[in-house]
Amino acid sequence: MFAPPGEELVHQWESEQARLRLQLVEEDTEAWQRSPGFSGLERVGGVDLSFIKGDDVNACAQLVVLSFPDLELLYEDSQMVTLTAPYMAGFLAFRETPFLLEALRRLERNRPELRPQVVFVDGNGLLHYREFGLACHLGVLSGLPCVGVAKNLLQVQGVNKSEEHQSQISSLQRGGDSFPLIAASGRVLGKALRSSDRSSKPVYVSLGHMISLETAVRLTHRCCRHRVPEPIRQADCRSREYLRTHFPGTDA
DSSP, X not given: OOOOOOHXXXXXXXXXXXXXXXXXXXXXXXXXXXXXXXXTOOEEEEEEEEEOTTOSSEEEXXXXXXXXXXXXXXXXXXXXXXXXXXXXXXXXXXXXXXXXXXXXXXXXXXXXXXXXXXXXXXXXXXXXXXXXXXXXXXXXXXXXXXXXXXXSOOOOTTOOOOHHHHXXXXXXXXXXXXXXXXXXXXXXEEEXXXXXXXBOSOEEEEEEESSOHHHHHHHHHHTOSSSSOHHHHHHXXXXXXXXXXXXXTSOO
């Protein structure tokens, strides 16, 4: 178990987020992003961390790379890691990014031809207390386009589960329908997306780095066979399976 981070560490994290935030690119940067059918996109990545129940220190850091548009597995990397930073809302990146970044670097060393052209992150990007969530952090440090996709709404900056929000969810009629998540300032931080016809519960998409929100939403929908986009779903499933195999009898 970790002790809560002290005030000095929190200030240090805030300063680091502000510094990296200056490097954030919130628009499309690649030719494939501007193509209606994503022509030229061949590899999509997904990352996640899974924990053994009751253990918040040891985790399986997972990276997968899938083909696009077929979404077939090309590469996977499962690695047990020991976390060195405590969890604190708004600072998840300092806990998880070092291990996800290392997984991407291992891939570039060992199979550079499989480097993903975009990475899906199980978490938020711009939809964040200081508009710099895990997907932004990983994107800036890796230099890769990143998309944040969360299963639950992070209620920040005036975005909340209001009656209006619930009404907007009900208005999403089919897969691909979405509505903006607007901060009190008027800034659009992300979108709620009905990711498939079969799932009425939305996911929450926000840009991470080097991709526009509209493209991120469109790509997320294209990568969904189920509610959660396949790169994230595969990373989650494979990390949990790794824990079940290597730590039998534990809940992952």
